[in-house]
Amino acid sequence: MTASGTPVRQSSVRAHNLALVLRTVANSADRPSRAAISLATGLTRATVSALVDDLIAGGLLTEHDPAPRTGAGRPAAGLALSPSGPAGLGLEINVDYLAACVVDLTGDVRHRFVTQGDQRPLSPSASLASLGGLALQALEAASADGLAIAGAALAVPGLVAPNGIVRVAPNLDWQDVDAPALFNVLPGLSDLPITVDNEANLAALGELWADGGEQSFLYVSGEIGIGAGIVLGGELYRGGRGWSGEIGHVTVYPDGRPCRCGANGCLEQYAGQEQIAADADLAASALGIALAGVINLLDISVIVLGGTYATEFPRLRAGIEAELARRVLTAGLAPVTLRAAALGPDAAMRGAAGAVIQELIDDPAAFLMRTP
Amino acid sequence: MTASGTPVRQSSVRAHNLALVLRTVANSADRPSRAAISLATGLTRATVSALVDDLIAGGLLTEHDPAPRTGAGRPAAGLALSPSGPAGLGLEINVDYLAACVVDLTGDVRHRFVTQGDQRPLSPSASLASLGGLALQALEAASADGLAIAGAALAVPGLVAPNGIVRVAPNLDWQDVDAPALFNVLPGLSDLPITVDNEANLAALGELWADGGEQSFLYVSGEIGIGAGIVLGGELYRGGRGWSGEIGHVTVYPDGRPCRCGANGCLEQYAGQEQIAADADLAASALGIALAGVINLLDISVIVLGGTYATEFPRLRAGIEAELARRVLTAGLAPVTLRAAALGPDAAMRGAAGAVIQELIDDPAAFLMRTP
DNA sequence: GGGATTTGTTTATTGGTTGAATTATTTGGA
DNA sequence: TCCAAATAATTCAACCAATAAACAAATCCC
Structure with a gap:
C-alpha cells in the first residue's frame, strides 16, 4: 500500500499557522500589527496574538513602537523579523574563489568573506578545509554580533545528490565527494548542519528572495x-x-x-x-x-x-x-x-544563506521545538 | 501586503484527513481495512473509523466482506471506492471526432460514445451542440445505472485560459470561444459544472492515473x-x-x-x-x-x-x-x-473524466458538504 | 473630558484527534 | 468443547488549538 501524504493533527495546525504568520510578516513591506496579520491571513486576532507571542518568545519576531499616527484608535505595535534571531551561513565553492556570508533573519548580509584562488589544483578536502577557515571567521563574526547560526548551505558547480554528495563537478574535477562529511570533520564545525546544492539552483533562489523577485x-x-x-x-x-x-x-x-x-x-x-x-x-x-x-x-x-x-x-x-x-x-x-x-556574482552565496533562513521561516515550529 | 497561503482551522484538518483516507483507499491495490489505513496514514484507528463512517455515509466508500482468512483475530472489513458513487463525465472535441465517456469513482469506464466527423467546417457552437447531444446520451446511460454525474471536463486541442475560455485552437479555427457558456446554454445541461483544459494536459493526466503510471x-x-x-x-x-x-x-x-x-x-x-x-x-x-x-x-x-x-x-x-x-x-x-x-486515443477523454473523479478524491469534504 | 475607534487580551465554547479501555469475532490449542 | 490469544473496530474521557464575544487599553476628535 502506498501512503501518500501525512496525517494532520492539532500540532500540525499550529505549525502551519505559525509559519503562516511568520511568512506574512516576512512578505510585508511595512511592519504589520497583529490586527493587520489577522486581516491578511483570515485568522482571528486572538489566534494571531497567541502565535505572535510564541514567535516573539522564540526570538523570531520583535515588537516595535508604532511609527506613524493614523486616525483614531489604540496605536498598533509593529512586528518585524528579528535581526538578532537565528542567522544562516551561506557558503560557495567555485573554480576561482571561495566565499562565505552571514545573513540574518531579515535578509541582511551581516558579514561577507571572499578569497580568490584557483581551486582546480586542490583536492576536495583541501578546498573544503580552506572553506572551513572562512566559515570559522564567519561564525566568529556572527558570534560577536550575538547571532546564532542555525545552519549552513553550500553552493557547488556540479550535480548534487539528495544526501549532499557531489556526484560530479566537472570544472572542479570532483567526483563523488561527500562534502558534508568532509566539512563536518573540521574542528569547530562538527555540529553545524550543512546542506549542499547546485550553484545555479541556489543562485535562482537568491534571485527569488531578492527585492522584486x-x-x-x-x-x-x-x-x-x-x-x-x-x-x-x-x-x-x-x-x-x-x-x-x-x-x-x-x-x-x-x-x-x-x-x-x-x-x-x-x-x-x-x-x-x-x-x-x-x-x-x-x-x-x-x-x-x-x-x-x-x-x-x-x-x-x-x-x-x-x-x-x-x-x-x-x-x-x-x-x-x-x-x-x-x-x-x-x-x-x-x-x-x-x-x-540583481545580486550579480553573490547570488549563489546569498541564495545558500537564504535557503537556511527560508527553512526557518517555512517551519518555525521545528525551530521553536529545538530551542524552548 | 501579500497574504500567501490560507489559515488552517479544525474543519480543514478533517477535510485533509478525509482526503488522506480516501486517497489511501484509492491507491491501494487490495481492499484495505480500517486498521490497515490507520497503519498506512499514521492516524489512529478511532479517527480512521470516524472518517470512514462519513465517507461511507456520503456514498464514496463501500464496505466489503473480508475475502481471505489470514491468521487469527477478527476478520477485517475491506473498504473500496464505491462503483455507485458520483461519476465523472469526460468530453473531447478534436478535429475529426467528438467523444464522451462516463467514468465511475473506481476509474472504470462505464459508457463511451464517439462520433466521427470533421469539425473544421462547423462553428464552435455547432460543435458544442453536437457534443451536448453526446453528453445527454451519456447522462441518460449513467442515470440508468443509478450513477450521479458530479461534473464534466472537456478536452480541446488549443490554449485554454483559467476561466475555461479557449483562447485559440488553430486546427479547429477557434478563437476566444467561451466553451463553458456555450455548453451550459444547451437544454438539460445548464447546471452541469464543466471545466475546460488542453487535450495534451488531460491526456497526460489520463496516463498518470492509468495502471502503472x-x-x-x-x-x-x-x-x-x-x-x-x-x-x-x-x-x-x-x-x-x-x-x-x-x-x-x-x-x-x-x-x-x-x-x-x-x-x-x-x-x-x-x-x-x-x-x-x-x-x-x-x-x-x-x-x-x-x-x-x-x-x-x-x-x-x-x-x-x-x-x-x-x-x-x-x-x-x-x-x-x-x-x-x-x-x-x-x-x-x-x-x-x-x-x-497506455490508453491510446482515449487518453484525453479518460483524463478529462478522471480529472472530475480526482477532484472528488482530493477534496471529499467539499462533496460531502454539498450532499448531506 | 467624553464618545468614537481601533488594538490587543481574556474566557467560555466548539471541533477534531488521541489514547486507553471495551466490545466483537476469529484461530488454535488443551 | 471451551478458553486463551490475536486482531478489528468502537466508545469515551482528555486534550489541543481555533473561534466568537466580551472586555480592557490607548489613542483621536469634538
Whole structure:
C-alpha cells in the first residue's frame, strides 16, 4: 500500500499557522500589527496574538513602537523579523574563489568573506578545509554580533545528490565527494548542519528572495559551464533526481560543434564564457534559441541572466530578444521579460544563506521545538 | 501586503484527513481495512473509523466482506471506492471526432460514445451542440445505472485560459470561444459544472492515473499539431498562464523549414502527422533532439508518446532512442524510459473524466458538504 | 473630558484527534 | 468443547488549538 501524504493533527495546525504568520510578516513591506496579520491571513486576532507571542518568545519576531499616527484608535505595535534571531551561513565553492556570508533573519548580509584562488589544483578536502577557515571567521563574526547560526548551505558547480554528495563537478574535477562529511570533520564545525546544492539552483533562489523577485522564472548562469535554476510558483524545481537545469547541453545546432559530453551542437559550445568573448552575437543567438524552447515548453515569462551573462548583459540582450520574438509562440500574446541578475556574482552565496533562513521561516515550529 | 497561503482551522484538518483516507483507499491495490489505513496514514484507528463512517455515509466508500482468512483475530472489513458513487463525465472535441465517456469513482469506464466527423467546417457552437447531444446520451446511460454525474471536463486541442475560455485552437479555427457558456446554454445541461483544459494536459493526466503510471513524465501528443503535458511529482504543471507544453514550436533546426508560427525549424515541421508518413527517420530524429533538451532541462526520466506517435511507436522508437543516448547528459548515469501511451486515443477523454473523479478524491469534504 | 475607534487580551465554547479501555469475532490449542 | 490469544473496530474521557464575544487599553476628535 502506498501512503501518500501525512496525517494532520492539532500540532500540525499550529505549525502551519505559525509559519503562516511568520511568512506574512516576512512578505510585508511595512511592519504589520497583529490586527493587520489577522486581516491578511483570515485568522482571528486572538489566534494571531497567541502565535505572535510564541514567535516573539522564540526570538523570531520583535515588537516595535508604532511609527506613524493614523486616525483614531489604540496605536498598533509593529512586528518585524528579528535581526538578532537565528542567522544562516551561506557558503560557495567555485573554480576561482571561495566565499562565505552571514545573513540574518531579515535578509541582511551581516558579514561577507571572499578569497580568490584557483581551486582546480586542490583536492576536495583541501578546498573544503580552506572553506572551513572562512566559515570559522564567519561564525566568529556572527558570534560577536550575538547571532546564532542555525545552519549552513553550500553552493557547488556540479550535480548534487539528495544526501549532499557531489556526484560530479566537472570544472572542479570532483567526483563523488561527500562534502558534508568532509566539512563536518573540521574542528569547530562538527555540529553545524550543512546542506549542499547546485550553484545555479541556489543562485535562482537568491534571485527569488531578492527585492522584486518574480515567482516563476528561469535563472541562467553563464560560468565556464552553463547551468539553470527553474523557479515555478515561488518554488525551485529540482527534477526527479535533482539534476534539472542542464541547459548547457540542450541542442542548438544538431550537426554543430562537438561537445565534451559527446553530442554535437550543445548550447555550451556557443554561449560558454570563451565563446561570448569570441563572438557575442553568436552566443546571444544560440542562447535565444535555447531559451525560446524553454519558454514554449514551460510557459515561463521571465528569464534572469546571471554569472558572466549578467556582466555581458548589454552586449547580449538585443540578440537574445530577437530570437525570442521570433521563436516564442505566445510572444504576441504576452511579453517575455529578460533581465540581468540583481545580486550579480553573490547570488549563489546569498541564495545558500537564504535557503537556511527560508527553512526557518517555512517551519518555525521545528525551530521553536529545538530551542524552548 | 501579500497574504500567501490560507489559515488552517479544525474543519480543514478533517477535510485533509478525509482526503488522506480516501486517497489511501484509492491507491491501494487490495481492499484495505480500517486498521490497515490507520497503519498506512499514521492516524489512529478511532479517527480512521470516524472518517470512514462519513465517507461511507456520503456514498464514496463501500464496505466489503473480508475475502481471505489470514491468521487469527477478527476478520477485517475491506473498504473500496464505491462503483455507485458520483461519476465523472469526460468530453473531447478534436478535429475529426467528438467523444464522451462516463467514468465511475473506481476509474472504470462505464459508457463511451464517439462520433466521427470533421469539425473544421462547423462553428464552435455547432460543435458544442453536437457534443451536448453526446453528453445527454451519456447522462441518460449513467442515470440508468443509478450513477450521479458530479461534473464534466472537456478536452480541446488549443490554449485554454483559467476561466475555461479557449483562447485559440488553430486546427479547429477557434478563437476566444467561451466553451463553458456555450455548453451550459444547451437544454438539460445548464447546471452541469464543466471545466475546460488542453487535450495534451488531460491526456497526460489520463496516463498518470492509468495502471502503472509514473509520477513524473512528459506526455507528447502527436496529432496534427504537437502538444505536451508535463507531469512532475504526480501533478500536472500548467505554467504561469496555463500555456505550457508547446513543444511543437521548440526549435530543432534553427535555419530549417519555415513554420506557420513565423519561426524556422520548429519540431512541428519535422515530426507532424504528415511528416511522419513522409520520413519516419527524420521525424524520430527531430523528436529525439527536442526530447533530449527537455530531459536535460527538467531531469525527467520517462517519456510517454501518445496520439499518432503511439500507433507509430515501433517505427519511431529506435531513432528517438539514438538521439537520447547521444544528447542526454545523464544518459550514462540513469536510463530514460520511452513508451507508448497506455490508453491510446482515449487518453484525453479518460483524463478529462478522471480529472472530475480526482477532484472528488482530493477534496471529499467539499462533496460531502454539498450532499448531506 | 467624553464618545468614537481601533488594538490587543481574556474566557467560555466548539471541533477534531488521541489514547486507553471495551466490545466483537476469529484461530488454535488443551 | 471451551478458553486463551490475536486482531478489528468502537466508545469515551482528555486534550489541543481555533473561534466568537466580551472586555480592557490607548489613542483621536469634538
